[in-house]
Amino acid sequence: MIHKLDPNSKIIYIFVANIAPALIGARMATASFILISIVILTIGKVLHKTAPMLEFSGLILLTVAIIQGIFHQGNTTVAFALGSVVFYKEGLMFALGIALNVINILMSFSILVLTTKPSDMVETFVHMGLSPRLGYVMSSVFQIIPQMTKTMATITDAQRSRGMETEGKLKTRIKAFFPLISPVVMNSLISTKERAIALEVRGFGSKQKKTFLNDLQKTRYDDIFRFVLILILILSIFWRVLIWLK
Amino acid sequence: MAKIVAEHLKYKYPLSEKLALYDISFTIEPGEFIGIIGENNAGKSTLCQAMVGIVPNFYKGAYGGKVLIGDMEIAKSNISDICKKVGIVFQNPFNQVTGCKLTVYEEVAFGLENMGLPRSEMIDRIDYSLKLLDIYKYKDRNPFDLSGGQMQRMAIASIIAMRPEVIILDEPTSQLDPQGSEEVFRAVQNLSREGITIIMVEHKMEKIAEYSDRVMLLHEGKLIAFETPEKIFSRDDLDCYGVTAPAYTRICKSLGIKNKKTGFYPVTLEETKSLIGFSEKERCPYDQN
Amino acid sequence: MTRIEVQEMHFSYTEQEPILKGINITLDERSTAIIGQNGAGKTTFVKLLKGLLRPMQGKILFDGKDIACMTVAQIAKHIGLVFQNPNDQIFKNNILDEVMFGPINIGMDEQEAKRHSQNALAMVGLSDCEDKNPYDMGLSERKLIAIASVLAMDTDVVIFDEPTIAQDYRGIEKIKKIIRTLKAEGKMVLTITHDMDFVADCFERTIVFAKGKILLDGQTDKVFSKKEELSQAYLEPPHVTQLCNSLGYDKVFLRVEDFVSYVKSKGIENK
Known part of the structure; x- marks a missing residue:
């Protein structure tokens, strides 16, 4: 079902999944989108394909956490100590923020990349x-x-x-x-x-506007999916404005 | 339907000192089947490419004279416009696959997408040409999974779908096995029956003799002769041009058997069979019993 | 005399799809053509002889010695193989260097390698172009360079894979001459080809591969007289033979000259 969605809908998803949390400004929002992405990838039966990518980026994110946990500028509250190495709460939270954002970006792009034929994507x-x-x-x-x-x-x-x-x-x-x-x-x-x-000799250099054999068909699901996404976007803009007005 | 006219066509590749084509003039009528023969580097491929505008538009170089397809002058037109009138199929089926399509069906659509055809028309044309080339059953396969003969027929179908009036085949079977060659030759005959003008370069002289209405003999960039196969292959000087007559013609030359009606040596199996069979009966009438 | 014995050889790339299914054959001094459709196993067969692939079952004996104990480089001293596409091997900027690459690899010294290479170039008719860049030559000349680069290795066995592709009439005549010369020098010549008139003209023995097995094997004219088996392998006999068949002759001729002298002699007898 996810595979049949119009690639355009998936592109809209990437956009909303990354903009909305930034507007809302809460880590919970980012985390929720990661959760939504995981659910979508599970339905599409491609969740396991994200593993190698997550392992690789996980390694980098771990390094970020260690460095920020020890050396972050605003570090004041001690979280825990391993021997003589002290980790601070501020740095770890900062690293968590980065990690959530990176994972969110990766997961939302995975939906597009893993559930769309490369040729459809390029088209x-x-x-x-x-x-x-x-x-x-x-x-x-x-x-x-x-x-x-x-x-x-x-x-x-x-x-x-x-x-x-x-x-x-x-x-x-x-x-x-x-x-x-x-x-x-x-x-x-x-x-x-x-x-x-x-x-x-098959007219590749033609200045004529190209047409496409494959009609990228928008289904009813696309409409529902897009409607929900736009709604989330509008709500988060609304939320942002509310915060400003306070 | 368009005539093809070449008038004093001359061409020299960039970085080369010799003319690849030297003062070539001819007229090809709509619906004709033309064979082109000559040794390697005689200018056969260059001439083919001059009829679709690859020469001079792709290669540049020095160009003189002109080639007309109907009222379109090749050197002054874009390849993307010319290809709607003249299609070309090359030797290597592999290097003609676009590589950006996942199925045979989509592969054939490539040219039509570039032409900007509406979707429904595309489907009509693709179905038609896949069936004409007898590869409709492979429409969902990956183009690279086809055999050589099937791949070459896909290349021809991709051109046919663009509905050209002329189709040029530059040694279409030289890299195929006997079965694949036969498939392609059969397909080409079908096209000819549909009334499309066909121009084919081929080293297999028996095939040239069997299919061609007229044959061009090229040598060192010059057009030596443009005649019926019987007349071309009856020449005594073929050796000087690095070509040989079909096996049947060579046999009849050695035996001195000419077709009395035409005054030339026979060029096909059928013609030879009837003439040799006949002269044998004359010579030894009791042999039959 | 060089001999290659192939015993009960099986080969497959994947388990589901056997490519060669039990090949038994002895190759000897006769010049031999290997014919059959693509996918019949011809190229796989010669790659096995060269040790580029190794049999799953069975063995190959070269002059009585099992080639399983020889490396590809060792086999290269005895068996030469000219690949179909010369662009798969040419890498030097000048023709003589390209041709000398093989001989030096198999342990000839500079002088010996040069002597053999120059002989090989003379044989393919490219003596005047020693210093030219191979890529300034046409495809048909590059094929001759590839042939020379294998001939220069002076192996007991020479195998050609589709030597006539991209050659015109004169090129094919040249290759026929090379094969006859090799034969006269006492070398074993094997050729994979799709060109039946070339087979008829040049080879004493013909082997027909079909679906991973040897369908026919024997003297070339005998093989081409087996109409049914040939059509089973989707092969057409040479043009002269086709004429004989359609005239209803019981005798099969392969070459224009043989056919002509037969008809002439018959004519004279009956006069």
Whole structure:
């Protein structure tokens, strides 16, 4: 169901999920959006795919927490001490704020990235005014790289057939670098030129406004989803204004 | 339907000293099937590219004379406009896949999206061309998962969907296996029946002889002759141009068997069969029993 | 005489999809063509002979010695393989250096390597271009450079993968001459190809691969007389043979000259 949502709705979600907490100005708001993202990712059955990314950013955030916990400028209240190293509450809370914001950004983007086909995503960007050429580069990368890996394997075979050693000592590997890499470069130059011509004769350079085979269809769910999001946004703006008026 | 006219076409690639095309003039009528033959570097591919504007618009270089498709002058038009009238298919099926589409169906749509066609028309055209090339059953496959022959037919379908009046095939089967080649040749014959003008470069002379209405013989950038296959392959000087006649013609030349009606040597299996069969019967009438 | 024996060889990349299913064959001094559709296992077969892939079951004996105990670099001294696309191997700025790369790798000294390379270049007709950049040449010449770079290694066995692609009439004639010369030098020549007229002209023995098995194997004219098996492998016989078939001859000819002399002799007899 999440996969079927229009990518535009997901982009709106990213926008609201990051702007609304900033307007409300409470850590609870950020935390709630993280929770909503987790729920959405669970429904879309892709929550587990966020794990590697979270592990990586978790490591960085832990470092931030340690540094801020010890060295933050406004540190006064002692939270706890590990041996002679003292951690302060202000610094830890500051780090928590950063962590929540980072995780919120990551999770909301994950919804778009993990539940949308790359080609649909690029198409949406092109719809929104991204240059079709840049869009082409983005979406072709997904397909061309596996093809290049195949070429690389053939080249390795061809050079090993001519008696070249590719395994073993570092010196052998360094010696093998040039005979392997230069055919890859030449090959991709040649195929890029041929592909550029093939795109050209299919009207890629046309100044005509492009149309799209895939109709990005907005469903009823999109409407409900967007309505709720806009409502949240309006409420949080209202909240902000109230605080000002006080 | 548009005529193709070349008038004193000359062309030199940048960084090259020799002319790649030297004073070439010809007229191709709508619906004709034209074969182009000649040795490597004779100018075959350059000539093909000059008919779609890749020469000179993509490569630049020195250009003289002109090529007209109907009333459109190639050197003065954009490739994106020319490609609505003239389509081209290259040797390597692999390098013609856009790489930005996930299914065969979307791949064929690429050109139509660039043309800005409405969605419903796109679908009509894609369905039609996939069926014409007999690859409709693969429409949901990833383009890179097709065999060489299927990939090449997809490349042709992608061009056909753009509804050109002329389609140029530059050695479309040289990288395919026998089965894949046969699939492509059959598809090309189908296109010809639909009335599309076809221009095909090919080293397999038997195929050129079988399909072509007329054959261009190129050598060192010059147009040596533009005649019927019978007349071209009956020439005695083919060796000087680095080409050879179909096996059937070579047999008949050695045996001195000409087609009495045309005065030329036969070029296809069928024609040779009827002539050899006939002369054998004449020579040894009892052999049949 | 060089011999390669392949015994009960099986190979697959993934468990579900066997590529070669029990190949038994002995390759000898006869020049041999390997034909069949893409995906029939031809290229996999020659990669196994080169040790680039290793069999799952069965073994390959080179002059009686199991190649399983040899490294790819060791095998390279005995078996040369010319890949289909020359762009997959060319990396030097001048042709002579490119051709000398293989010979030096397999342990020839500079002088010996140069001598062999110059001989190889002479054989493919590129002696005058030793100092040129390979990428200033056309694709068909680059293919000849790739051929020379394997010939220069002076191996007992030379394998070609689709040598006639991108070659015109003269190029194909040149390759036929190279193959005949190698044969005369007593080398074993194997060629994967889709060009049946080339097979008919140049090879004594033909092996037909289909679906990972050897469908036919024998003297070339015998193989091309098996109409049914060939069509089963989606292969068409050479053009001259097609003419023989459609004229209803029982005798199968492969070459224009053979057909012509047969018809002539028949004509003379009947006069």
